[in-house]
Amino acid sequence: MLPITLPHRLILIRHGETDWNREGRLQGGQDIPLNDLGRTQAAEAAQRLRALEPGFAALDFIGSPMQRARETMDILRAELDLAPGAYRLDDRLKELTFGSWEGFTWRDIRKAEREQAQLRERDKWSFVPPGGESYGMLAKRVRPVLEDLQRETVIVSHGGVARAILALVGAVPPQKAALVEIWxxxxxxxxxxxxxxx
Known part of the structure; x- marks a missing residue:
């Protein structure tokens, strides 16, 4: 996989916490709302963005259409006194799907599908959960979004998407990208x- 060279800085923000995050459940394609801590985290991200880039109003803003990412974007923009809804949504920025594993914890998966869980542990980047997608597949979906960026951009999305982007730009090798903690x-x-x- 040839890395992409971005001509402009990219600012990645993962959505705030949901109850499923707190419980350790695989969300993937499930549309779960933020919890109270998640809303606080979205406001904290806004303050970090304000401190990082005083000219934040001139940035391009793109988000995942999933509820937890949209809610994070809406809170972020409200905290920054930016026009609500004046950002783009892109389906390609949706979270990695875990197929039939969604809604379960890793502990559940290791119990019910031990062999599959072990296969994933050996190669998180390439493993495809039953009915889901791999990080490699996600990277192919996200790559054109990066290639289309015209200026400095804020992307509000998901942990899996951020890991794919780290691999796509060559910040970390793909196998390591799948293991990176995204705060x-x-x-x-x-x-x-x-x-x-x-």
């Missing part, structure tokens, strides 16, 4: 092939 309430900046938390 809620913080900002991940990507400049060239370097990624930094703010």
């Amino acid at each position: 809620q309430g913080k900002i991940l900046t990507v400049t060239g092939n370097r990624a930094d938390w703010v």
